[in-house]
Structures are given as C-alpha cells and as structure tokens.
Amino acid sequence: MNLRGIVAVSGRPGLFKLVGQNKAGYVLESLDAQKVKIIANISTTKLASLEDITVYGQEDDLKLVDVLSNISSSKTNVPDAKSDAAVLRSFFEEVAPTHDTEKVYTSDMKKIVTWYHLLKDLPLFSEEAAGTEEQDAVKAEEKVVEKKPKASPKPSNAKAPSKTAQPAKKVNMTSKKGV
Template structure:
C-alpha cells in the first residue's frame, strides 16, 4: 500500500494529495471528483500524512496503515458511516483489536471508514510503498 503523499488537513473534510510546495505553503489537491487545489500554510493549519497517523492502543499505538491492510485483506463488512455507535465499536474491535476504547471515539471510527472508502479505489492502494529515503539496499 503506497499512501505516501496522501494527507489529512485539520478542519478540512476528506483527504488530499500533496502535489507541491511554494513560498505560501503546501499545494494540495482533493481526492474527490472536484480535484480542488488549495494552498495550506503550516502556521495556521495542521497536516498529517496517512503513513504517520496512529490510533490509541491499550499497550501500543496502532498504525492506520495496518488497519487499512486488515480491511483490504479480510472479509469484514464495513458499516455505513451513519451506523449506530455500537455497530461502529464492534466493527473497530475486529479491525483494530487492542485499541483504547476510552480514547477512540465514534467520530474517529467514522473518519477511518470514510478515508478507507476514499482510498480503496485509488491505484496507489495496491502499489507497494517505496523504500524510505536514506536507507541503503543490502
């Protein structure tokens, strides 16, 4: 799964693809059909790559990519985003066992479902992630 360059921006719905940088900030393009381009200034907005996002766990944090991989390879039925809290929580117990139920809210689960729905159709979803920069091949 190659989700490098896909980001979430605080206060903006959906996901964005990082397409460049200028002196005003980062240039992003929405992943929806509109393909809206925006410039995000890091002094007044927070941006997180999907590769770096983690979910609170009881013992250790759970990577969002691991949850997406579980969804991709399993036959777990994904509930509707508007499902009730119990349905969402039961679903998340299957895909993210060991998550901290007191710190992971229904809104977080809805966000994971929404993001997965957006990216599962992208070609990047089935590509291998490139090696991190600076690591040499043995």
Template sequence: MNLRGIVSVTGRPGLFKLIGQNKTGFILESLDEKRVKIVVNISTAKMASLEDITIFGTEDDIKLIDIFEKMKGLSSLPDAKKDSGDKLRAFFNEVAPDHDEERVYSSDIKKIINWFVILKGFPLFDEEAPAPLDAEAVGEDKKVEREELAK
C-alpha cells in the first residue's frame, strides 16, 4: 500500500495529495471529485501524512496502513455517518483488536472509515510503498552528479 504524499490537514475535511511546494507552503489537491488545488501555509496549518499516522494500542501503536490493509479484506464497512458508536467500535475491534478503547474515540474511528472510503477508489492499495531514502546513498548520488557536472 502506497500512502506517500497523501495528507490530512487540520480544520479541512477530506484528504489531499501533496503535489508541490512554494515559498509559503505546500500545494495540495483534494482527493474528491472536485480536485480543488489549495496552498496550505506552513506556519499556520498542521498536516499529517497518512503514512506516518498511528493509532493508540494497548501495547504498541498500530500503523494506519495496517488497519487499512485489514479493512481492504472486508466485504462491507459500516456507515460512519449513520451507524451507532457501538457498531463502529465493534467493527474497529475486528480490524484493530488491540487498540486502546479509552484513547481511540468514536470520532477517530469515523475519520478512519471516511478516509478508507475516499482512498479505496484509487490504485494506492495495489501499489507498493517506495523504499525509504538512504541518506548515505543520496549523498553518493549527489557526489556523482557534481563530479559529472565538473567534467
């Protein structure tokens, strides 16, 4: 699953794809049907990459990617807008059985379900996540590029 570049912005509904950066902030494109492009100011907005989000667990935190993988295998999802908190909690116990029930609220569960509904129409679930960049290898690549430019 490849969630790199998919972010949530505090105070804005939905999810966004990071498409660039300018002097004042990040350029984002909404993942809904409107595909609205916005610039989010670095100093005033908080963004969270879905790749880095974790959920409170009883022992260790649970990665959002792992929860999405389990949700992907299910045939039906609860309706986050209509179903009761008890039904949402029962569903979440199925996909994340070791989550901390005291610190993971119904609003968090609703948000995760809504994010999954947005993302399930994209090919992200079939893509492999890119390997993390190795700082040493990046430094070697830059050194090679400088040497080639010097010739």
C-alpha cells in the first residue's frame, strides 16, 4: 500500500493528495468525488501524512498502513463509520488486536474506517510502498550500466581547430605606492 503524498488536514474532513507547493502554501486536492483543490497556509495549517500516523498499541505503536492492510484483508464486513461504538470496538479487536483500548477512542476508530472507505477504491491502495524490498531489487537491476563502445577515432579528413590554445598571461595585481 503506497500512501505517500496522502495527508489529513487539521480542521478539514476527508483526505487530500499533496499536489505541490507554492509561496502561499501547500496545494492539495481532495480525494472525494468533488476533486476540490485548496491551498493550505504553511504557517497555520497542520498536515499529517498517512504514512507517518501510528495507532497506540499495548507494547509498540501500530502503523496506520498496517492497520489499513489488516482491514482490507479482513474476513468480516467493514462497518460504516456511523456504526455503534460497540461494533467498531469489536471490529478493531479483530483488525488491530494489540491496540491500546484506553488510548484509542471511538472517534479515532471512526476516522480510520472513514479513511479506509475513501482509500479502498484508489489504485494507490493496492500499490506497493516505495521502500519495499521488491522495488529496491528492481531499481538495483535498472542501475546496472551497460558498457558503452569506445569512441571511434576522428576521420582523417577532419579539420583541425583554427586557433591553438595559448597559455594565459600572468597579470601583476599588486599596486605600487609612492615612496
């Protein structure tokens, strides 16, 4: 799953794709059907990359990417974000069994389920992440440089350059002061 460039913006619902940056801020495009483009001010807007988000765990924090992949491979039906809190809690026990039940609130679960429903139909959801071993092996094979043939000698009828290179003249840069 490749979530590079997908961000959550504080104070705005939904997810956005980072399109670019200009002097006013970040240029973002919404991932919903409307494809609204906005410019988020650099100094006042907080962006959170989905790649970097973690969920509180009992021992170690869980990466959001792993939780979303568990949701996609889940045998049970993914509940709606507007489902009852008990339904969401039982679903999260299945897809993220080591999450911290005291620190992960129902609102967090609703947000993750909403994000899953936004992302599940996008092609980037089924892509591999940029740092996987398979892609690193492919890139290594692409970097193999083929040997180039040696340059052929100049043909005998080629003209020599008209000017010959002359050494540069030395210039004395010290100033003479009157004594």
